[in-house]
Amino acid sequence: MNNSExxxxxxxxxxxxxxxxxxxxxxxxxEGIYLYxxxxxxxxxxxxxxxxxxxGHRHPKVVEAIKAQVDKHLHVxxxxxxxxxxxxxxxxxxxxxxxxxxxxxxxxxxxTEANEGALKLAKRYTGRSEIISFHKSYHGNTQGSLSVxxxxxxxxxxxxxxxxxxxxxxxxxxxxxxxxxxxxxxIMETIQGDAGVRIPSKxxxxxxxxxxxxxxxxxxxxxxxxxxxxxxxxxxxxxxxIVPDILTLAKAFGGGLxxxxxxxxxxxxxxxxxxxxxxxxxxxxxxxxxxxxxLATLRVLVADKIIxxxxxxxxxxxxxxxxxxxxxxxxxxxxxxxxxxxxERVQRIVKDxxxxxxxxxxxxxxxxxxxxxxxxxxxxxxxREACNVILKSIENS
Ligand SMILES: Cc1ncc(COP(=O)(O)O)c(C=O)c1O
Numbered sequence: 310m311n312n313s314e315x316x317x318x319x320x321x322x323x324x325x326x327x328x329x330x331x332x333x334x335x336x337x338x339x340e341g342i343y344l345y346x347x348x349x350x351x352x353x354x355x356x357x358x359x360x361x362x363x364x365g366h367r368h369p370k371v372v373e374a375i376k377a378q379v380d381k382h383l384h385v386x387x388x389x390x391x392x393x394x395x396x397x398x399x400x401x402x403x404x405x406x407x408x409x410x411x412x413x414x415x416x417x418x419x420x421t422e423a424n425e426g427a428l429k430l431a432k433r434y435t436g437r438s439e440i441i442s443f444h445k446s447y448h449g450n451t452q453g454s455l456s457v458x459x460x461x462x463x464x465x466x467x468x469x470x471x472x473x474x475x476x477x478x479x480x481x482x483x484x485x486x487x488x489x490x491x492x493x494x495x496i497m498e499t500i501q502g503d504a505g506v507r508i509p510s511k512x513x514x515x516x517x518x519x520x521x522x523x524x525x526x527x528x529x530x531x532x533x534x535x536x537x538x539x540x541x542x543x544x545x546x547x548x549x550x551i552v553p554d555i556l557t558l559a560k561a562f563g564g565g566l567x568x569x570x571x572x573x574x575x576x577x578x579x580x581x582x583x584x585x586x587x588x589x590x591x592x593x594x595x596x597x598x599x600x601x602x603x604l605a606t607l608r609v610l611v612a613d614k615i616i617x618x619x620x621x622x623x624x625x626x627x628x629x630x631x632x633x634x635x636x637x638x639x640x641x642x643x644x645x646x647x648x649x650x651x652x653e654r655v656q657r658i659v660k661d662x663x664x665x666x667x668x669x670x671x672x673x674x675x676x677x678x679x680x681x682x683x684x685x686x687x688x689x690x691x692x693r694e695a696c697n698v699i700l701k702s703i704e705n706s
Contacts, residue, residue, distance in 0.1 A: 353666060506640065658699070
């Protein structure tokens with residue numbers, strides 16, 4: 310092994326650090342639900358790299374698709390000029406699995422860029438400027454996405470941010486009155502992730518859709534964290550009987566490579582073609598290797614019937630995670646927040662579980678909870694093993 314490869318001093322001094330307590334776990338390889346250190350210690354990944362590896366690390370079909378594309382071509386042209394097979398197939402197969410109005414995809418490089426594109430599209434299409442978002446939401450860290458995210462502490466140092474953004478309360482039907490004919494769009498995580506897995510009621514979602522229809526405001530659903538099978542359906546909105554005007558995807562969408570998308574109707578999307586032409590530009594959006602990986606991931610999720618087991622596996626976790634220190638569990642599919650009495654206890658549990666080979670993680674905006682979001686391919690016996698470790702860590706806390 311080269312001395313520099315996993316050297317913590319290089320990591321701390323030459324890679325930008327934004328957090329005083331990084332995990333500092335050296336990872337050499339990953340397979341399925343497991344990560345391995347250079348010394349061969351195995352860790353169970355219960356967070357999927359923060360909701361990315363929904364079909365496990367290095368799924369064979371994804372690896373094969375990436376290798377096949379690498380042998381054909383890498384980047385050849387900026388977004389939207391050349392016809393390339395991976396992006397063409399991906400756009401078509403997305404349209405096949407989505408409702409009819411979500412038939413046109415703009416491919417970008419990350420979640421935050423997907424939301425930037427969606428916000429721009431809504432402003433351009435409606436000719437309006439007001440954006441409505443929800444308290445405690447998380448939509449990314451570039452300036453537009455940060456402007457519509459709810460965590461005040463994280464925003465204050467970077468003001469001024471986007472003007473004309475209003476925050477309303479999640480799952481509060483009364484607050485929908487603030488959506489008016491001035492509103493370009495409302496952006497919402499179908500399931501709030503970073504807020505600690507907050508699940509809206511169906512009644513709220515139906516009222517939200519109705520209010521958007523009445524006012525002409527576009528509904529953007531951010532499924533960057535909760536999409537791609539995580540909640541037990543391919544897209545979380547399917548469980549609420551509504552369809553957004555714009556859907557944003559990233560994270561698990563790429564199967565482990567960086568890619569995002571904002572998806573709308575051809576009619577709405579066409580507004581990026583004029584006044585100004587090239588209404589959104591990206592050099593790497595639709596990168597062929599990332600698209601090949603995303604396409605293989607989508608095919609695995611749809612064909613391998615992974616999603617149909619998600620709720621049952623989620624229920625198994627929930628039935629095993631019983632302890633007097635657990636105050637509440639919020640869960641949809643395989644997306645969990647486990648609540649405790651203090652932030653300190655959460656930190657002790659996450660640290661102890663890590664020492665014993667199981668990776669859980671915290672939330673930015675929900676300090677008394679930790680998150681579990683394992684690969685959807687986890688087996689029942691792996692769920693039992695992981696829960697045994699977590700229960701011991703809770704007992705030791
Ligand atoms: C709901 C949601 N939206 C947007 C983002 C931003 O995605 P990215 O980190 O790829 O920019 C995240 C990332 O955690 C997210 O959870």
